[in-house]
Amino acid sequence: MSTDNSDIEAKVLLRRWLLDELGGATNCNVLECYGGLGHIHDAVYTEVKKHMAFELRKVNRPTWLQGDNRVLLTKNAKGWDLYDVDAYADPWRLAASCHRLTDSKRYGMAITDGLFRSLNTGVVNGFVRQRISYNGITGNSGLITRWYEDIVKWLIQDWGRYGVSVEKAKKIKSKNSHLVTYYGLILRKDA
Numbered sequence: 001m002s003t004d005n006s007d008i009e010a011k012v013l014l015r016r017w018l019l020d021e022l023g024g025a026t027n028c029n030v031l032e033c034y035g036g037l038g039h040i041h042d043a044v045y046t047e048v049k050k051h052m053a054f055e056l057r058k059v060n061r062p063t064w065l066q067g068d069n070r071v072l073l074t075k076n077a078k079g080w081d082l083y084d085v086d087a088y089a090d091p092w093r094l095a096a097s098c099h100r101l102t103d104s105k106r107y108g109m110a111i112t113d114g115l116f117r118s119l120n121t122g123v124v125n126g127f128v129r130q131r132i133s134y135n136g137i138t139g140n141s142g143l144i145t146r147w148y149e150d151i152v153k154w155l156i157q158d159w160g161r162y163g164v165s166v167e168k169a170k171k172i173k174s175k176n177s178h179l180v181t182y183y184g185l186i187l188r189k190d191a
């Protein structure tokens with residue numbers, strides 16, 4: 001059973017920091033790629049200039065679009081100041097799509113990452129495998145868990161292929177799960 005918000009205080013703290021860095025909530029257009037039932041929205045996004053949330057589950061809220069975020073993003077990727085990528089486990093493919101598709105020059109991204117668990121169990125998806133050249137190791141290979149920090153750094157540096165660089169970053173480990181880490185990033189895209 002997946003937990004929607006293992007440490008909601010940390011998530012809220014990061015998002016408040018991001019909104020401040022981006023000129024305040026009322027100046028920000030926010031896209032939540034994993035909107036869930038709206039806990040984060042209700043905690044930090046009620047005052048934002050514009051809001052949209054993608055969610056697989058049916059949620060009866062005015063700014064929610066039901067469906068697969070990979071599909072919904074293709075038509076709704078542009079014009080956002082903050083991309084919220086609050087995934088259960090793997091935010092990396094969708095984060096890369098946001099960077100590829102956005103037309104914003106300076107923007108924020110909130111990420112919830114469960115890659116530590118994936119590395120531990122050896123169940124790492126094809127996107128991350130390909131980006132970190134992990135294809136040679138199969139099965140249960142907790143072997144590379146100790147490189148978690150470096151792998152995250154490589155995944156973030158890989159956004160350079162879309163002209164994206166990091167201006168500021170904050171990281172908080174979930175206090176309730178050692179498998180989950182939260183990142184807040186202020187980014188620039190030159191392209």
Ligand SMILES: C[S@@+](CC[C@H](N)C(=O)[O-])C[C@H]1O[C@@H](n2cnc3c(N)ncnc32)[C@H](O)[C@@H]1O
Nearest residue numbers: 004034035036038039040055056068069086087
């Ligand atoms: C960590 S929870 C998000 C919590 C949410 N941000 C909140 O405020 O409570 C992850 C959510 O992503 C949704 N989800 C998972 N895969 C998805 C996909 N491909 N497209 C859209 N939503 C997805 C799940 O149904 C779940 O509600």
